[in-house]
Amino acid sequence: MIPLTGTALADALFKPRAIALVGISDDPAKTAARPLKFLRAAGFKGSLYNVNPSRALVQGERAYPSLAELPEKPDHAFILTNTGPAMAAVEDCGKLGIPLATVLAGGFSEQGHEGAEREAQLKALGKQYGVRLLGPSSIGLVHVPSHLILTANAAFAEPGLPAGGIFCASHSGSLIGALTSRGRARGIGFNGLVSVGGECDLSVGEICEATLDDPDVTGYLLFLETTRNSAALRRFALGAAARGKPVVAYKLGRSEAAAELAVSHTGALAGEDDVADTLLRDCGVARVETFEGLLEALPLLRRIPLRKPARKPTVGVVTTTGGGAAMAVDQLGVRGVEVVAPSAETLQKLAAAGIDASGGRIVDLTLAGTKYEVMKGTLDILMGAPEFDLILAAVGSSARYQPDLAVKPVIDSRDGGKPLACFVVPEAPEALRQLSAAGVPNFRTPEGCGDVIASALARRVPNPVIAPADSGSGGVRLLNEADAYSLFERVGIPHAPTAVLAVDAPVPELPFPYPVVAKVLHDRVAHKTDVGGVVLAIRNAEELAAAMAGIRTSVEAALPGITIDKVLVQAMTAAVGEVLVGLRRDAEVGPLVMLAAGGVLTEIYRDRSLRLAPITLDSAWDMIGEVKALQALAGYRGRPAGDLGAVAHTLVAVSQLALVDDVTILEAEINPLLVLPASQGVLAVDALVSLRDN
Amino acid sequence: MIPLTGTALADALFKPRAIALVGISDDPAKTAARPLKFLRAAGFKGSLYNVNPSRALVQGERAYPSLAELPEKPDHAFILTNTGPAMAAVEDCGKLGIPLATVLAGGFSEQGHEGAEREAQLKALGKQYGVRLLGPSSIGLVHVPSHLILTANAAFAEPGLPAGGIFCASHSGSLIGALTSRGRARGIGFNGLVSVGGECDLSVGEICEATLDDPDVTGYLLFLETTRNSAALRRFALGAAARGKPVVAYKLGRSEAAAELAVSHTGALAGEDDVADTLLRDCGVARVETFEGLLEALPLLRRIPLRKPARKPTVGVVTTTGGGAAMAVDQLGVRGVEVVAPSAETLQKLAAAGIDASGGRIVDLTLAGTKYEVMKGTLDILMGAPEFDLILAAVGSSARYQPDLAVKPVIDSRDGGKPLACFVVPEAPEALRQLSAAGVPNFRTPEGCGDVIASALARRVPNPVIAPADSGSGGVRLLNEADAYSLFERVGIPHAPTAVLAVDAPVPELPFPYPVVAKVLHDRVAHKTDVGGVVLAIRNAEELAAAMAGIRTSVEAALPGITIDKVLVQAMTAAVGEVLVGLRRDAEVGPLVMLAAGGVLTEIYRDRSLRLAPITLDSAWDMIGEVKALQALAGYRGRPAGDLGAVAHTLVAVSQLALVDDVTILEAEINPLLVLPASQGVLAVDALVSLRDN
Secondary structure (H helix, E strand, O other), X not given: OOOOOHHHHHHHHHOOOEEEEEOOOOOOOOHHHHHHHHHHHHOOOOEEEEEOOOOOEEOOEEXXXXXXXXXXXXXXXXXXXXXXXXHHHHHHHHHHOOOEEEEOOOOOXXXXXXXXXXXXXXXXXXXXXXXXXXXXXXXXXXXXXXXXEEEOOHHXXXXXXXEEEEEEEEOOHHHHHHHHHXXXXXXXXXXXXXXXXXXXXXXXXXXXXXXXXXXXXXXXXXXXXXXXXXXXXXXXXXXXXXXXXXXXXXXXXXXXXXXXXXXXXXXXXXXXXXXXXHHHHHOOOEEEOOHHHHXXXXXXXXXXXXXXXXXXXXXXXXXXXXXXXXXXXXXXXXXXXXXXXXXXXXXXXXXXXXXXXXOOOOEEOOXXXXXXXXXXXXXXXXXXXXXXXXXXXXXXXXXXXXXXXXOHHHHHOOOOOOOEEEEXXXXXXXXXXXXXXXXXXXXXXXXXXXXXXXXXXXXXXXXXOXXXXXXXXXXXXXXXXXXXXXXXXXHOOOEOOEEEEEOOOOOOOOOOOOOEEEEEOOOOOOOOHHHOOEEEEEOXXXXXXXXXXXXXXXXXXXXXOOOOOEEEEEEOOOOOEEEXXXXXXXXXXXXXXXXXXXXXXXXXXXXXXXXXXXXXXXXXXXXXXXXXXXXXXXXXXXXXXXXXXHHHHHHHHHHHHHHOOOOEEEEEEEEEEEEOEOOOOEEEOOOEEEEEEO | OOOOOHXXXXXXXXXXXXXXXXXXXXXXXXXXXHXXXXXXXXXXXXXXXXXOOOOOEEOOEEEEOOHHHXXXXXXXXXXXXXXXXXXXXXXXXXXXXXXXXXXXXXXXXOOHHHXXXXXXXXXXXXXXXXXXXXXXXXXXXXXXXXXXXXXXXXXXXXXXXXXXXXXXXXOOHHHHHHHHHHHHHHOOOEEEEEEOOOOOOOOXXXXXXXXOOXXXXXXXXXXXXXXXXXXXXXXXXXXXXXXXXXXXXXXXXXXXXXXXXXXXXXXXXXXXXXXXXHHHHHOOOEEEOOHHHHHHOHHHHHHOOOEXXXXXXXXXXXXXXXXXXXXXXXXXXXXXXXXXXXXXXXXXXXXXXXXXXXXOXXXXXXXXXXOHHHHHHHHHHHHOOOOOOXXXXXXXXXXXXXXXXXXXXXXXXXXXXXXXXXXXXXXXXXXXXXXXXXXXXEEOOHHHHHHHHHHHHHOEOOOOOOOOOOOOOOEEEXXXXXXXXXXXXXXXXXXXXXXEEEOOOOOOOOOOOOOEEEEXXXXXXXXXXXXXXXXXXXXXXXXXXXXXXXXXXXXXXXXXXXXXXXXEEEEOOXXXXXXXXXXXXXXXXXXXXXXXXXXXXXXXXXXXXXXXXXXOHHHXXXXXXXXXXXXXXXXXXXXOOEOHHHHHHHHXXXXXXXXXXXXEEEEEEEEEEEEOEOOOOXXXXXXXXXXXXX
């Protein structure tokens, strides 16, 4: 059977004509009894076939002893049995031509070596017969327009599931229930929810991609535990960006990142949380940090287009509660979003409307009184003021008692010239629901407010160039430093002047002045200093001859079996600072370019910036802005400034190494790249390159 | 009149016999009409006197033209008029012997120079007559047991204010309304709430202190915009700690801290957010970062005693939802709280009870099923397991539909051997209310959960020693480096061997070997390097003679009018690292001891630790653990370890400088303190000390 993809896959998942419930239980207390109950309660219109080898009736309905005996071929088999029988049921699906099976059972790769083998077998079964698999450990899926509550999640016993435009995919099955209940309280409804489980076949990315052209889906909400299958995720996200459908993600794993010491060496990037950050950002996905923000984000994302890196966006704040607004301003500030005061022109317009806002950063209406006309008049002026990219209204206790006073004017201003959001300071569920119903982004905590606004404003137009992945086969080969520089020259990465000298030959006249540094040159010596392979500050030819001889002796003693016949000699240059620049073809997310300051303090502070390669010059400047240590090279406190423009150009060049197509560069690290004074450029003075030996 | 303090003050504030409402309005739409409405609606039993010069009747009740004409002297006048008449009313209170006045009006120090003068006048009036003042800009106060809704905050129009044990003081008037409504939704009630406004007289600290012995008050909740009046705040907090009454604070101002570049020089500490952190922590106050955490914290604080610095506390997690629990674990992890797996012994007990928890860090009951007996049985085992300091139960969707399954066993386990808290993953307001009613700490977001648990576990026994404050009068005098070392010797701070030489005399034999450094020695030369006053790596007496002459020439040229006759010569010592250690008598919070790594990167990363001085050795180790850069001196990645024990002893010694009583040290900075290899000690090699010239 040809495996389902695209719209056909989406139809089988969300608009099936007929479903088989394999292992459905008659005992209403059992988890395996739920899907039938829920589907009947929801009024699912398709055919339902119960499969249970030990009962003729299940929950009062007819049951069949096996899939083979069903009167028609279902589109989808939801397999509710334990692990062993589930494997058999998948094989039955294959033999019978049932194109899609969802496996509820666990007992696969989360259970050690044996489980991993079982998962490989399951995967092979799916491949062999062309059955698409959801799970294992999938608690099922829900599609509201089809009345399809095909899940064993107890939360879906609650009737009256609200419909909406959000499509949710989650690695955690229990979370689709928690998100639904939290959404109900806020008037937020879903189009569909899928528990993707272990993703042995169908992934978050492929499932979401299959729904991209469904006009009922207006945005995506992802609860992620991992970024495996990132190629599919990226393809989906680019498609969503192209269609203007926003994507928000909450990803577990921040704490591992916080707990582990940062590792500046690009070789250790994989699986670290900032790699996930990079993947999501470079796909145009907004990553939120707060659970509540995950539910609150989409209305705002819908109103803020994906941006190119540019000047920092600014927020204007109007409020009926100074203290409440200050909390939101604080939360924006810690996330790097600036709240700015109205311009002189805007202040004048406000004054003409009777509002004195000359006091400070926010427009505080406390003195003017909480009245519809005051709030509406102020919003009319702020929404037209060019100094703001977004307006936030922070509404105080009146939101609970008299939403007409300060909440309604926010709703009535929603179609103004720019995004408008509302933070409701008291407990005011009805006001939040009114705002949601009107499509106005609304927040019940200052943290969610700061989180969502910051991540919405940080969203970037996705990087459309997808550089080739690593084949993963073949050995790994190191380049010596001279060959690495040759490779760098192809993309325009400058390095310090060098000469390759034979250790046995007399020292020639160098094409650059002394002092110089001499370094062992050999494909198999990566850590040159550790083996006595580097001599610094050589002042003349005699010292150089001695240094070369010394290097040979030291290295050959340290690494028996290696013969040293060449040395790389390099000009020594004074610099105002150093940075580490590198490229790594990450096994999970693809080629990454990195900027860091290098050194032990930078490792401790985990101070680095990553992007999917290749990058644009704009992105390179973005990266420079993200590495705190680079402030020290930007003229910090009167220190000499370095040539950051040359750093930016070098980052672009390094990222181009991802596209070199005659060799597959696994890793290229320049540590350090010397940063010379402003407008004097940069120079690589060490290089480590490894290639896939195809 | 003798100003009210202590219990008499608390009685006038919260249990007044008679109140005057000055400027009370007849127009129900006006803010100034609210207190009378609210007091009548709440059934306040004391006498109410309306004062309004232009009406004989207000809201149907008798009004008096002035305070002078009241039939009795009220305990408290709530002044609702504009700024000017409010000043006059305070003077009336003074003349009539009314001991307490609350001023609603603004127009004081928040309004520039003129406002500040007005506030000084107001303060002087209070002092002159002995009238205690609440405000200005106070929206009033509420005391539930007395039915005293003496406020113009519109939120208190809502009837049925729930009573509880929490006393709340807030710089923001509107927040007392928002906290009340948010508390209602969670079943959290208050004993009293005070809007302290501009604190021209009565401060957060003094008001709270006056209620310390009220048995109805079981904990304190502070919403702070500033830490001014910190002496009173500290006195209150020490009293609360002594009585076992927990205090939680939310303080605005994180973002200024985040936005500003850190300043490592101790002279610029004042007003920075980590100074507020330090004050609160050293008073035993838990500072939370989330607004929701502010309301959620007290039940947990009540169950976690104040701790001495010791090993990191550990948390055990049990859950019915893997994804939900993982969010909480993540939020604990980013705040440095470790979730640990059950011990082998505990796993065995769980296995005997039919629970397989061998999988990982958390006890996930998903497979065992969401049942009362399963959760209760697991909690019984975990609550008795010595490897955990606290147990967190994360409950999934059943909390919404069947709280009896997994929420009730948490409630029934609340009196076990250790603190127990509950994170409720779905929307489940009734479960949260049941948990609150039973006194079980409960959280509705993973962020609030991580925030409160982390800040509860971080609470420390307050530092009971209050070092003298700076008198603030007299000039400031610098010590030269030699005199600074003499002062350091009194408290046992080691410094590198030094000799003071006369510039004119021949170089004597030094009591320590070459190489040495020579530094200009003069009370008025603080920045020695800037004026050519330092020569490094001097190898013999000839070079030293030349260096001394050179220093004299350079410094006298750079600083005309200064005569240099002495030089400090110091042994040069190899070290594995350097730190900055300092003491500063902060004008707001008192003497602070600081540890930082010094240097531009440390400034950029804002990497430092502060404590109120003096400190104990335990606190010194705490500080060392808080400065990330010091990992590089703790044997990080095979680097040589420094003598951190000697750093700890030196921190204690530096903090003792706060207690030296024959001089008032304003600032003492050792930058750098050389850290020698393990067990070889530390050495101060530069010192800057300034004294108050009394």
